[in-house]
Amino acid sequence: MNTQTAFFHDEKCLWHSTAGGFALIAPVGGWVQPPAGAGLAESPESKRRMVSLMQVSGLAGKVDFRSAPMATEEDLLRIHPQSYLERFKALSDAGGGELGDFAPFGPGSYEIAKLSAGMALHAVDSVLAGRNRNAYAMSRPPGHHCLAEMAMGFCLLANIPIAIEAARQRQGVQRVAVLDWDVHHGNGTQSIFYGRNDVLTISMHQEGCFPPGYSGADDRGAGEGLGFNINVPLLPGGGHDAYAYAMERIVIPAIDRFRPELIIVASGFDANGVDPLARMLLHSDSYRMLTQQAMAMADRHCEGKLVVVHEGGYAEAAVPFCGHAVVETLAAESLGVEDPFLELFQAWQPNPRFAAFQRGLIDEMVSLHGL
Ligand code: ZN
Numbered sequence: 001m002n003t004q005t006a007f008f009h010d011e012k013c014l015w016h017s018t019a020g021g022f023a024l025i026a027p028v029g030g031w032v033q034p035p036a037g038a039g040l041a042e043s044p045e046s047k048r049r050m051v052s053l054m055q056v057s058g059l060a061g062k063v064d065f066r067s068a069p070m071a072t073e074e075d076l077l078r079i080h081p082q083s084y085l086e087r088f089k090a091l092s093d094a095g096g097g098e099l100g101d102f103a104p105f106g107p108g109s110y111e112i113a114k115l116s117a118g119m120a121l122h123a124v125d126s127v128l129a130g131r132n133r134n135a136y137a138m139s140r141p142p143g144h145h146c147l148a149e150m151a152m153g154f155c156l157l158a159n160i161p162i163a164i165e166a167a168r169q170r171q172g173v174q175r176v177a178v179l180d181w182d183v184h185h186g187n188g189t190q191s192i193f194y195g196r197n198d199v200l201t202i203s204m205h206q207e208g209c210f211p212p213g214y215s216g217a218d219d220r221g222a223g224e225g226l227g228f229n230i231n232v233p234l235l236p237g238g239g240h241d242a243y244a245y246a247m248e249r250i251v252i253p254a255i256d257r258f259r260p261e262l263i264i265v266a267s268g269f270d271a272n273g274v275d276p277l278a279r280m281l282l283h284s285d286s287y288r289m290l291t292q293q294a295m296a297m298a299d300r301h302c303e304g305k306l307v308v309v310h311e312g313g314y315a316e317a318a319v320p321f322c323g324h325a326v327v328e329t330l331a332a333e334s335l336g337v338e339d340p341f342l343e344l345f346q347a348w349q350p351n352p353r354f355a356a357f358q359r360g361l362i363d364e365m366v367s368l369h370g371l
Helices: 011-015 045-057 073-077 082-093 109-128 159-171 187-192 240-258 284-302 319-331 342-347 352-368
Strands: 005-008 064-066 134-137 176-180 199-206 229-234 262-267 306-310
Touching: 005 109, 005 319, 011 045, 011 109, 045 319, 073 082, 073 109, 073 159, 082 109, 109 134, 109 159, 109 262, 109 306, 134 319, 159 176, 159 187, 159 262, 159 306, 176 240, 187 199, 199 240, 229 240, 229 352, 240 284, 240 352, 262 284, 284 306, 284 319, 284 342, 306 319
Parallel strands: 005 064, 005 134, 134 306, 176 199, 176 262, 199 229, 262 306
Antiparallel strands: none
């Protein structure tokens, strides 16, 4: 086993239900796994298939593959108010429901969400303690839309903020950069750290997608946090070049200027070319590039300390190849898995006039951030 990369995974995270209900005639929850195909776009399938591909290719055997304990109540309370946690637990115990905006859950999801946050927390812990150079947390439910006091967009607990504040408490880490390349805006992470200058939050997202209509280019933080929040809204239909140019012109210079002690990526695979919940055109080589760039920044600033936390990604067939590319890159392994979508998605890239227009919009954002 190669200990460069830890991969945190727990089947229990895949038993979180966005539908509740019954499996055959038994109520879902406890020992009863939710039925296949139940619930919303946010289903276990894309994650399960990513892990399956890692097992079939042999990649799972090349990483430090393990589970982690749940985040504790104390961990959660650094981010979420007691009242929110109490309402969440009560509803979860009663069979599930809805606590916010588009984030339904089933029985037992409170404990599963704590486990999901625990994956991110222990991934960070493992990297900061030097047990692994980098880590991937297969967290589910995801976290980047969750506000301190409200669930949102399939996200029930703020996994990354919980992990950051735990690391601050336990390991005294100061400056953390969060790079969110999920195709949707990382609004929860942004809102939790909006007034803070010790966490740099950067979100690259499809303009106007989710939260619906949101762009965010001018939202740069407030008070002491002014200048420590950066949004890079990208036009629908953008692909590899748009992300590469945004990294080159904005994300990399901003993170280099911030000099983080740890980099965390909120990694959604929903910017791939066939995702049902977005309209971007990335492919597995794009995710490979983004991961290489994140690793290079981590090498420059923090001895390679990089944690990647799973967020969205809903195209069951395509997500595994994007995720496999990320984990392979983190672990510096090459298993020879051919991505059957790669050539097609590469052929779909926007024409040069579109790319030039998108580059111009990114150039306009550069001066806003003094880069
Ligand atoms: Zn997303």
